Amino acid sequence: MGVANGIECLSRPEQSVVSPMSLLFNSGVLPRWTCPMAFWIGLRSYAGGPRTKHKRYSPLASMPTSNNNKNRKKGAKSKKINTKSDPDQAFNFGQYGGLKKDVDVDMNSTSKLIQKISNFDQLLILPSVRDVVRKIISKESLKLQDNEKKKINENITPSPIQTVAIKKISKNLMDPKLQLHAIAAETGSGKTMAYLIPLIDYLKRQELETPELWETLRDAALIRSIILVPTHELVDQVYETVSQTNASLGLKSFKWDRTTSYRDLLEHIKNRMDILVTTPAKLLNLFSIRMITRPDKILSKVGFVVLDEADTLLDRSWLEETHSAIKKIPNINHLIFCSATIPQEFNKTMQRLFPTVIPIMTPRLHKLPFALDFKIINSALSPFKGSKIKALAQTLYAISNDDTEPGLEKRCIVFVNEKKDVPEIVNLLNNKFGHNAVGLTGEDTPEERSEKIVPFLSSPRPISEIAPQRPSSGASLKRFEIPNSNVVIGELKRTNSDATIPKNKSLHVLVTTDLMARGLNFKGVRNVVLYDVPKTSIDLIHRVGRTARMKQGGRVFMLTDNKTKSWAKALPKIIKKHQRLS
Numbered sequence: 130m131g132v133a134n135g136i137e138c139l140s141r142p143e144q145s146v147v148s149p150m151s152l153l154f155n156s157g158v159l160p161r162w163t164c165p166m167a168f169w170i171g172l173r174s175y176a177g178g179p180r181t182k183h184k185r186y187s188p189l190a191s192m193p194t195s196n197n198n199k200n201r202k203k204g205a206k207s208k209k210i211n212t213k214s215d216p217d218q219a220f221n222f223g224q225y226g227g228l229k230k231d232v233d234v235d236m237n238s239t240s241k242l243i244q245k246i247s248n249f250d251q252l253l254i255l256p257s258v259r260d261v262v263r264k265i266i267s268k269e270s271l272k273l274q275d276n277e278k279k280k281i282n283e284n285i286t287p288s289p290i291q292t293v294a295i296k297k298i299s300k301n302l303m304d305p306k307l308q309l310h311a312i313a314a315e316t317g318s319g320k321t322m323a324y325l326i327p328l329i330d331y332l333k334r335q336e337l338e339t340p341e342l343w344e345t346l347r348d349a350a351l352i353r354s355i356i357l358v359p360t361h362e363l364v365d366q367v368y369e370t371v372s373q374t375n376a377s378l379g380l381k382s383f384k385w386d387r388t389t390s391y392r393d394l395l396e397h398i399k400n401r402m403d404i405l406v407t408t409p410a411k412l413l414n415l416f417s418i419r420m421i422t423r424p425d426k427i428l429s430k431v432g433f434v435v436l437d438e439a440d441t442l443l444d445r446s447w448l449e450e451t452h453s454a455i456k457k458i459p460n461i462n463h464l465i466f467c468s469a470t471i472p473q474e475f476n477k478t479m480q481r482l483f484p485t486v487i488p489i490m491t492p493r494l495h496k497l498p499f500a501l502d503f504k505i506i507n508s509a510l511s512p513f514k515g516s517k518i519k520a521l522a523q524t525l526y527a528i529s530n531d532d533t534e535p536g537l538e539k540r541c542i543v544f545v546n547e548k549k550d551v552p553e554i555v556n557l558l559n560n561k562f563g564h565n566a567v568g569l570t571g572e573d574t575p576e577e578r579s580e581k582i583v584p585f586l587s588s589p590r591p592i593s594e595i596a597p598q599r600p601s602s603g604a605s606l607k608r609f610e611i612p613n614s615n616v617v618i619g620e621l622k623r624t625n626s627d628a629t630i631p632k633n634k635s636l637h638v639l640v641t642t643d644l645m646a647r648g649l650n651f652k653g654v655r656n657v658v659l660y661d662v663p664k665t666s667i668d669l670i671h672r673v674g675r676t677a678r679m680k681q682g683g684r685v686f687m688l689t690d691n692k693t694k695s696w697a698k699a700l701p702k703i704i705k706k707h708q709r710l711s
């Protein structure tokens with residue numbers, strides 16, 4: 130049977146296409162156990178925040194204080210200190226930090242470029258692509274409230290990471306050689322569009338600038354580009370953005386997640402798939418679908434591949450799967466890694482390979498969101514007296530009763546370290562404190578996960594749509610400042626003790642773990658509670674990054690107790706100083 134489209138033929142190819150990727154891998158340059166594609170930059174950690182052996186230094190040693198500098202000068206003689214240390218020393222969060230301290234990308238030229246470019250018109254993007262992208266951003270952007278959406282074009286400017294990424298990637302966009310880029314910028318900074326705009330531009334230019342090639346692709350059964358993400362929630366989210374290019378640019382995008390049928394997948398591949406959004410595991414499935422006997426042919430025209438949340442996809446629990454998936458794509462032209470954090474372990478693994486990747490970073494990498502209001506609540510103090518659940522309940526009351534987000538249903542995400550704690554916290558919040566909470570962990574079925582997460586991923590609903598049950602008329606709101614914290618909190622005093630606790634409908638609470646801390650664009654969620662102090666700076670950055678996205682306002686309440694370490698209590702100061710975390 131003919132090999133017309135890689136789906137009907139029966140014979141397997143005699144020899145596979147030798148590709149730049151397999152060349153890298155098979156040329157012995159890399160030991161077999163490594164993955165041939167991740168090329169993290171040669172990050173050199175500066176002396177920022179040296180963990181010193183001097184007894185008097187606490188883990189806060191990295192905080193630039195006068196005596197630290199004096200000691201650091203003294204210490205400088207004893208060990209070689211990088212002269213190019215970052216002016217704002219990295220703050221070691223957690224016992225071992227976790228993030229690479231500083232990057233050696235020239236931030237000065239990046240900052241100058243960001244200042245120079247204030248409009249998408251100044252970037253090398255096809256006009257048709259530029260117009261569509263502006264419309265997508267204005268539709269999805271949190272910044273533009275409805276009444277502003279009419280002024281679409283003048284309000285949509287490229288975010289810093291978008292400016293830098295598009296500038297660097299579009300320089301040689303259509304060069305046929307293998308090009309590797311690593312995009313790293315703070316959470317909520319618009320990284321999705323930072324890789325999507327070059328990807329879409331690449332596909333459209335391929336159509337317009339190489340018509341003969343396009344003739345061979347237009348009606349073939351193949352996939353032209355792939356975006357890999359770690360979770361099905363992210364597949365849905367990225368696809369929601371990507372699919373908006375279908376009608377306006379004639380691009381055929383498709384998401385392959387747990388709900389996708391093979392029939393649907395084959396149907397879309399048969400009619401040319403321009404952008405596939407999926408997970409590494411699903412992509413590997415392509416090689417075990419009986420009806421597809423030439424999966425290599427289907428992947429032979431994939432020119433553009435993105436690994437979003439790359440530090441997750443390439444950490445030790447994912448490395449094997451991601452590496453196998455990438456190895457199946459023989460002719461990659463652009464391979465882009467994208468993440469909000471550069472964990473040390475990830476960086477070391479990548480440094481061992483070869484740092485040929487072009488780094489694309491912005492000055493706020495590893496810093497918490499600019500417009501973040503970070504509050505610490507010590508549950509050891511009265512009135513909580515060591516009860517974290519009571520501190521959480523009171524915090525949620527304060528959020529639901531304060532004057533923020535007038536007229537809108539408020540949402541709050543509560544992150545815990547252990548998924549086993551989620552059910553009990555939800556139960557107590559709902560049945561003892563009258564809150565409106567749901568719990569979400571990996572134990573939930575895919576259907577349960579998407580049902581629970583949707584109200585937090587969509588924009589806030591008008592409160593008029595939800596029957597707000599105000600506290601019984603006898604209640605009075607006594608407000609008091611929690612000692613040793615910067616939190617004003619209200620205590621609901623009920624005058625008639627038999628009043629049932631009103632279900633607090635004006636605040637919707639999601640209690641979850643790090644499963645939901647990565648990449649998800651919780652639209653307009655203004656409140657995050659860290660029920661447990663995150664174990665690493667990576668967890669802290671991703672959890673906190675679910676709010677205050679794209680310069681929006683946002684509040685984080687972190688519950689502490691007598692066991693909380695001093696470095697955790699220093700966070701409000703670190704954030705106020707916009708200090709980098711490590």
Ligand SMILES: Nc1ncnc2c1ncn2[C@@H]1O[C@H](COP(=O)(O)OP(=O)(O)OP(=O)(O)O)[C@@H](O)[C@H]1O
Pocket residue numbers: 266269270271272285286287288291314315316317318319320321322468469647648649650674678679
């Ligand atoms: N140029 C822009 N102007 C205004 N809003 C934008 C712009 N680009 C993206 N956004 C909006 O900013 C929000 C965050 O974007 P995105 O999810 O891509 O951030 P991110 O950097 O990928 O975050 P994370 O690191 O958490 O994955 C989205 O609602 C998006 O629509």
